[in-house]
Amino acid sequence: MNNLTFAQVLLSIQALVLNEKPYFNEPGYGAWSGRSYWEKKSMAYNEDVFVLNCKTMLRLLFRPPRNFEPLVTGHFRNRAEFILSACDGYRKGFFRVGYYDPGSKRSGPKVEVSSRFKSAMDQVYGELVGALAKSGASVGHFVEQVRVEKEKKANEKQAAKKKGMINANTAIGKRVMKKLKKIFFLGFLPEKKDQKSKTISVHVSVPQTA
Numbered sequence: 001m002n003n004l005t006f007a008q009v010l011l012s013i014q015a016l017v018l019n020e021k022p023y024f025n026e027p028g029y030g031a032w033s034g035r036s037y038w039e040k041k042s043m044a045y046n047e048d049v050f051v052l053n054c055k056t057m058l059r060l061l062f063r064p065p066r067n068f069e070p071l072v073t074g075h076f077r078n079r080a081e082f083i084l085s086a087c088d089g090y091r092k093g094f095f096r097v098g099y100y101d102p103g104s105k106r107s108g109p110k111v112e113v114s115s116r117f118k119s120a121m122d123q124v125y126g127e128l129v130g131a132l133a134k135s136g137a138s139v140g141h142f143v144e145q146v147r148v149e150k151e152k153k154a155n156e157k158q159a160a161k162k163k164g165m166i167n168a169n170t171a172i173g174k175r176v177m178k179k180l181k182k183i184f185f186l187g188f189l190p191e192k193k194d195q196k197s198k199t200i201s202v203h204v205s206v207p208q209t210a
Helices: 007-016 037-062 071-092 114-132 140-187
Strands: none
Touching: 007 114, 037 071, 037 114, 071 114, 114 140
């Protein structure tokens, strides 16, 4: 390992990490490639790594390494369109993670993505758009997209809350009406006659004295 050159190290990273399925280059997992269960694990691995990459980009944008600020800012400014288009395509299921093609206008069936990945990407995507906009990148249409999505979510949340309140009030109203009907019904029930109490007339003959 001490004899490896810098070029050999980079080549090893490219071969073992920067490929479509790095999960199977982890120790002990290479033999499971091609099996459905492990392919799903590989996809989940790619999703988790991509989210971490996005968070790393955010950290670099907010706190670039000292003396490398112009290089970092310039890189992200130039690559902003590609980065955000890939993020948007992955979170919406237009492309599998790691398979983004900027020249493809996908119109076929969506790719299945985990709810955890979608939730994480929805959050980090908005933060990335804001950070890249501050760096001076031309991402106005992405900013507008995020604004519309936030507004839509807020309206949906408000509608769901309103619907929940209506359902709660309806349930309370039904319980009240049920009790009122019960009270009304009991108030008009005929009184039951007591079968045990009966009036018995006894005639006693009293002898008359002479």
